[in-house]
Amino acid sequence: MASSGSFSSGAGLTTLNRSSQPRLAVGCRVREGEDGVGALLLPEGVLRLKGTAIDILRLCDGRRTYAEILAEMQGRYQSADPKQMEQEIESFLNRLQQRRVIDF
Amino acid sequence: MATPPLALIAELTHRCPLHCVYCSNPLQLRTNSEELPTGVWTQVLEQAAKLGMFHVHLTGGEPLARSDLNSLVSVAHSLQLYTNLITSGIGMNEKKLASLLAAGLDHLQLSFQDAEESSADRVAGVPVHARKVALANLIHECKNLAFTVNLVVHRHNLDRLDSMILFAESLGPQRIEIANVQYYGWALKNREWLLPTREQVQRSVVIVERAQERLKGQVKIDFVTPDYYASFPKPCMGGWGRQLMLVDPSGMVLPCHAAAVIPGIDFENVREKPLSWIWEESASFRRFRGEDWMPEPCRSCDRRALDFGGCRCQAFLITGDAAATDPVCSLAPTRKLIDERLARANSVTNPGYRSAPAPESADPWTYRSQPA
Ligand code: SF4
Numbered sequence: 001m002a003s004s005g006s007f008s009s010g011a012g013l014t015t016l017n018r019s020s021q022p023r024l025a026v027g028c029r030v031r032e033g034e035d036g037v038g039a040l041l042l043p044e045g046v047l048r049l050k051g052t053a054i055d056i057l058r059l060c061d062g063r064r065t066y067a068e069i070l071a072e073m074q075g076r077y078q079s080a081d082p083k084q085m086e087q088e089i090e091s092f093l094n095r096l097q098q099r100r101v102i103d104f
Numbered sequence: 105m106a107t108p109p110l111a112l113i114a115e116l117t118h119r120c121p122l123h124c125v126y127c128s129n130p131l132q133l134r135t136n137s138e139e140l141p142t143g144v145w146t147q148v149l150e151q152a153a154k155l156g157m158f159h160v161h162l163t164g165g166e167p168l169a170r171s172d173l174n175s176l177v178s179v180a181h182s183l184q185l186y187t188n189l190i191t192s193g194i195g196m197n198e199k200k201l202a203s204l205l206a207a208g209l210d211h212l213q214l215s216f217q218d219a220e221e222s223s224a225d226r227v228a229g230v231p232v233h234a235r236k237v238a239l240a241n242l243i244h245e246c247k248n249l250a251f252t253v254n255l256v257v258h259r260h261n262l263d264r265l266d267s268m269i270l271f272a273e274s275l276g277p278q279r280i281e282i283a284n285v286q287y288y289g290w291a292l293k294n295r296e297w298l299l300p301t302r303e304q305v306q307r308s309v310v311i312v313e314r315a316q317e318r319l320k321g322q323v324k325i326d327f328v329t330p331d332y333y334a335s336f337p338k339p340c341m342g343g344w345g346r347q348l349m350l351v352d353p354s355g356m357v358l359p360c361h362a363a364a365v366i367p368g369i370d371f372e373n374v375r376e377k378p379l380s381w382i383w384e385e386s387a388s389f390r391r392f393r394g395e396d397w398m399p400e401p402c403r404s405c406d407r408r409a410l411d412f413g414g415c416r417c418q419a420f421l422i423t424g425d426a427a428a429t430d431p432v433c434s435l436a437p438t439r440k441l442i443d444e445r446l447a448r449a450n451s452v453t454n455p456g457y458r459s460a461p462a463p464e465s466a467d468p469w470t471y472r473s474q475p476a
């Protein structure tokens with residue numbers, strides 16, 4: 001079994017909860033592009049992200065909690081169904097965590 | 105106009121302290137005196153950033169053999185390029201690592217030949233495994249450096265894949281890349297020794313899937329499957345001249361690692377032409393871009409936008425025609441050339457069936473040489 005060392009990059013806790021403080025993992029960064037299209041740079045390549053995806057990632061600063069990020073996004077997009085939005089953000093963050101793009 | 109390239113592969117040097125039998129460097133290695141000076145590499149990085157590239161992959165040979173590696177990382181970083189160092193680790197020490205980090209290195213990929221010291225050293229041709237493990241521990245302590253462990257797999261280590269994954273995991277990376285040997289350069293020369301059996305391949309797929317499940321959210325595992333056993337080819341480099349540019353140690357600009365073997369194409373050199381011109385205008389980058397060059401069955405195949413007809417270099421190396429359908433494709437008229445190889449690989453009469461060649465055997469494998 002891997003020594004505790006394996007997970008010292010902060011990935012030990014793998015379930016997202018309201019007090020999680022998501023942040024970009026080491027080796028991942030957002031590069032702002034023109035016209036609101038950002039690029040998420042990863043060790044193995046680049047993901048082009050639009051609008052809300054980039055907004056969410058900018059909020060993943062390691063200080064804000066997941067609850068705060070949700071509130072912020074729901075505040076910005078008041079016409080969206082908050083339940084549905086929560087589901088979408090949760091699955092987005094979980095997917096990125098599994099790709100080792102963010103840590104909780 | 106062509107959409108801009110995503111990344112630059114900077115093959116800084118062909119010098120390397122290792123002699124891996126699966127090395128995909130060309131057989132014609134660039135010599136020391138052919139290498140580009142720092143000033144030209146700096147211009148290349150500037151041109152890459154201007155073209156809109158995101159990543160620069162610093163590789164070789166062993167990039168640590170270049171004494172100006174640190175300043176090149178620093179230039180790339182100041183241009184907002186994502187810097188990735190692909191290394192065997194030999195030539196690294198604590199001080200160099202610290203200065204690379206300070207220069208802005210984003211990610212380091214360290215390759216291992218095996219989990220077992222004697223087998224690893226036999227494949228590398230030099231006793232380096234223990235030093236690499238020590239280095240991995242140093243890297244793991246750098247909290248702000250992303251770390252990938254790369255394992256190259258083939259006939260002589262696939263049976264230990266389980267323990268190799270555990271070994272890689274114990275080094276504490278965020279990612280593990282398990283890459284089957286691709287048959288170019290020295291690897292193609294040693295194909296007889298390296299090509300795995302069907303049974304090994306099938307077992308490895310299950311082992312990797314299990315490890316991916318077990319390490320979900322902890323370590324990301326990427327798996328490069330062996331294309332000889334696939335029904336369709338890989339979309340090599342995301343297509344010729346579609347995503348990547350490679351600059352070799354002498355400044356020759358190629359669409360991939362192996363393309364220099366294709367006869368009849370004049371590849372440009374960064375000493376003479378800027379990258380943007382080479383990307384957009386050069387005959388070499390346009391040669392197999394798009395679909396006009398495609399033969400049947402690719403031309404009317406639904407998969408042509410997915411795999412672009414496969415790898416041009418593999419087509420040339422195996423069929424003698426760079427414009428042929430990649431022979432690994434099950435629809436290719438030349439697929440039998442691959443099947444013959446697989447039949448040999450799966451035959452118990454193959455001399456390499458069970459073991460790697462003994463060090464003094466009459467018919468040894470060929471170690472990658474050093475540039476003159
Ligand atoms: S594969 Fe081995 S010999 Fe070839 S460049 Fe890499 S470390 Fe050197």
Ligand code: SF4
Pocket residue numbers: 336337401402403405406407408409411412413414429430433434435436
């Ligand atoms: S025929 Fe050509 S395009 Fe179709 S799958 Fe094979 S290589 Fe790809």
